[in-house]
Amino acid sequence: MNNYNTPAYSSARPIEIELIRSMAHKPLTTKQNNQLDELLRSPADSRDAFIMKPAADWLQTPNDSQDATATLFGDFWYRGELCIMFADTNVGKSILAVQIGDSLSRGEPIPGFGAAGKPEKVLYFDFELSAAQFRKRYSSDIHGNYNFGPGFTRLVFNPDADGARKFGSYADYLNNAIENVLITSGARILIIDNITCLRSGTEAAASAVNLMSKLQAIKHRYGLSILVLAHTPKRNPAKPISRNDLQGSKMLINFADSAFAIGESQTSAGMRYLKQIKQRSGSQVYGYDNVCLCRMIKPYNFLHFEFTTHDTETAHLLHYTEQHRKATEDRITQLHSQGHTLRAIAAEMGISYVTVFRLVKRLERELFSQSVIARNEAIST
Template identity: 35%
Template structure:
């Protein structure tokens, strides 16, 4: 005969002693959760997302543009910044904005080198818009005046002051690689720079273009995110990414490609539809000129049989790695082949 109840009485006090009570925070100023319908209704009252660079780069986005040394990414960025400051389109890219103040940080050229690019042999100088500010930052003076400050804090304190002084709506960083070399103490400086740039974008509601180098790449393969140094981390902070490649058959020809499409735009300039262009000097102005739309493979070097075998091996390893990270076939296709329509090729690689 049972002399006790086999089901113990639930003791909440006992449970609380065994598990740590969750910490409580002051959430009184946190906005109430919105329903889907409320979000959509509020979105109708917000400003339209405007194109700065066609479908490639939208207003209030952080865009990374990368290329190998000597390809012309600074020339491309200056021509684009000039168009934005005048409210004009650039090459084949639509700009839906009025003239905007642009703050261009140039860490590449000296004043004399800049003059050579934007003047002619007769001494005539190109007249930029007064809304285009282009200069560099004297890091030595900045650090000397603030010897105990952290580099990243100094840098963004300066940029914030410049934004307020110029009322800049667009910022160009030329280039991120230079900023990354300013600190020998912090190996995460590149990620910190990108994180802080994103904070600036949200704080001031501005658009940001970051130029970056790429290591020497195999010119027989399409450009992909893997060609951007630190791609996995840097591209995570970017709303969109593009690149310029050099034609393997004509040293004067370049081609433009979308590598990571904007969530607000479309993937138009992929491997099957890159923009073929060239660098030209129009009297006093060095710029890019549109030629045609072509397939990226027309610009690539034809690989040898050994190179094809090695490339297939590398693609197989990378495809499996990306799959293990939870990437979809569409995402793997974009990273490997520069387009979202090669899912069958991804499937074949993963079967090996």
């Protein structure tokens, strides 16, 4: 074989790569230039690792996706996003999630959060409530059952399912199961309540991260909008909510397009507030200086959030007054005298271990000083 006649490239390379390589040897003809431009502008093969288009082409909006930046829940959740909503236990995450899903399935926006649209299919994966608990929230003895729209579907774990053993990990099994339901239902809006319940064993954090990664993948594959609910660990109610309050925040929030939190007002009983934590599609409307206030109500047979007004987050944080300081010290002293460990006290009080340790040591020193003074007084008399 004549090596000089052998091409310096493999014929298996894509034609656009061959044309670009040819440019190093001689200028392309007009026909070849036109051919290269067309190839670079054409859709990429689904097997390719990258989708390559001129930057200007990325700014063109297809006619069938002009609502791609439409809001699903005000500025908190946009269409096409993987969004995280997080809060402490019993603050109302599931209540708000069902309210959002119901509004989207009806095409009727929650007052103050978006415009009316067409009814959509919504899949609500409920890993929190039993059937009895769900029924209690959305029915009453007087008004009967709430009339959910036909597009709102609730899914729960099947206790008899045994397909997990066929997969390498539980996260892979869940991802496959979610994708199967997605394909058969044709839904494009998913609500998962909540990711904490999907964690298992010593690989809990890794499972959650793996699931979030897979959710991002199927979001892009099927053009989904996904709302994931998550818990916060015990937090200090005197401090503003931040991304650090989300369990596994350093890993999980990186996979989210947006995130918002529900806070519990410390100054008005029963009041909640919504605060944006991360946003990409829109701007920060509900930050620390403009949180959205709301209350949970059930006037008939539908437990939901009623949105009232806006305020600063500071106005609804726990203010550390002298009275509160004394009450905190008394409670810590009581728990310590009952034999609770310092870490258990810190968890119950929602304050750091170091704070409890220092306070206990200071109280012990004060108690010792008082006993010495009392003993000296007794001796002197």
